[in-house]
Amino acid sequence: MxxxxxxxxxxxxxxxxxxxxxxxxxxxxxxxxxxxxxxxxxxxxxxxxxxxxxxxxxxxxxxxxxxxxxxxxxxxxxxxxxxxxxxxxxxxxxxxxxxxxxxxxxxxxxxxxxxxxxxxxxxxxxxxxxxxxxxxxxxxxxxxxxxxxxxxxxxxxxxxxxxxxxxxxxxxxxxxxxxxxRQTDVARDQLQRALDSRVVIEQAKGIVSYTLDVDMDEAFKRLRDHARSQRLRLSDVATAVVEKRLRL
Structure with a gap:
């Protein structure tokens, strides 16, 4: 080459x-x-x-x-x-x-x-x-x-x-x-949902970090890996962790 x-x-x-x-x-x-x-x-x-x-x-x-x-x-x-x-x-x-x-x-x-x-x-x-x-x-x-x-x-x-x-x-x-x-309200709602999802993801990172005694980068990696392996949305996995319906 x-x-x-x-x-x-x-x-x-x-x-x-x-x-x-x-x-x-x-x-x-x-x-x-x-x-x-x-x-x-x-x-x-x-x-x-x-x-x-x-x-x-x-x-x-x-x-x-x-x-x-x-x-x-x-x-x-x-x-x-x-x-x-x-x-x-x-x-x-x-x-x-x-x-x-x-x-x-x-x-x-x-x-x-x-x-x-x-x-x-x-x-x-x-x-x-x-x-x-x-x-x-x-x-x-x-x-x-x-x-x-x-x-x-x-x-x-x-x-x-x-x-x-x-x-x-x-x-x-x-x-x-x-x-x-063409639907300003829909666009605003979609962006707001994305921002709200990020807040939940940050909360889930904190929970995983504390529970598993890992740093925030590793906590996020575990959330992302679980979402990808289960073909789930990252925001849905984060919500399940925050609501204590899922333990990683």
Whole structure:
């Protein structure tokens, strides 16, 4: 195999990655039906982005319908907390990608101090060295941001940034299809259900973490693994744990 057939240092071939990328687009397209679970969709998206774009972690922030962002999906507790820190500071690359409706790239954390000093001070111990954020947008409306975090410096290539943006665009269309856009109340309710589901998932993570004496990342992994093995919605598994109908 020639060097040109490889992508990155992990030895994953370009052909393999392109196949995975196409599979992700197909999976997103499959959600263009009634009854899909928004949380599952967004969690799948952040998981795939970590695999596809050599990121350490990924997360999604979503507008709660009142002009306020909330962390709705993440691949680790660390990436969730980084999102929360940005929301608390009211600034940061992920917040800017949403507000400006464009991709924001930070190739080295030293850039944070000049651009977002409050967030930089609060996130100094995160361990992330670079961040790339793209908006979840529909036409001129931005609904949130899809964010990739890496432990080494450097920025996504233009081609990878375009691919991440394309995934974010398809995910946004999946959430707010034309039939939903024609029914504002339905769209608002669907987004609110996703946000409510995230609260229950956080509660379930805490319960599993305490009960099994594991950290929050491991607790979430066990919830997700159970949901996938039983072909259940993550939010339904979390609800069963909170209501003490399920023990992991």
């Amino acid at each position: 020639t060097e040109s057939d490889r992508d990155g240092d992990d030895g994953v071939t370009r052909t393999t990655r392109e196949t995975r990328l196409l599979e992700t687009f197909v999976t997103l397209a499959d959600t263009l039906v009634a009854g899909f679970d928004t949380i599952d969709l967004l969690q799948m998206l952040v998981d795939r982005c970590v695999q596809l774009f050599d990121a350490t972690d990924a997360g999604i922030m979503l507008d709660n319908g009142r002009g306020e962002l909330e962390v709705i999906a993440s691949t680790s507790e660390r990436s969730r907390l980084i999102g929360v820190l940005q929301l608390g500071a009211g600034e940061g690359p992920c917040v800017e990608a949403y507000a400006a409706g464009r991709a924001v790239s930070v190739s080295d954390v030293s850039e944070l101090v000049d651009r977002w000093p409050v967030f930089a001070a609060r996130s100094a111990e995160s361990g992330y060295a670079a961040v790339d954020a793209v908006p979840l947008r529909l036409r001129d409306t931005s609904l949130g941001s899809l964010n990739l975090f890496r432990e080494r410096t450097g920025a996504l290539s233009r081609a990878d940034t375009d691919a991440v943006q394309a995934l974010a665009d398809v995910a946004t269309i999946s959430i707010l299809q034309e039939r939903v856009l």
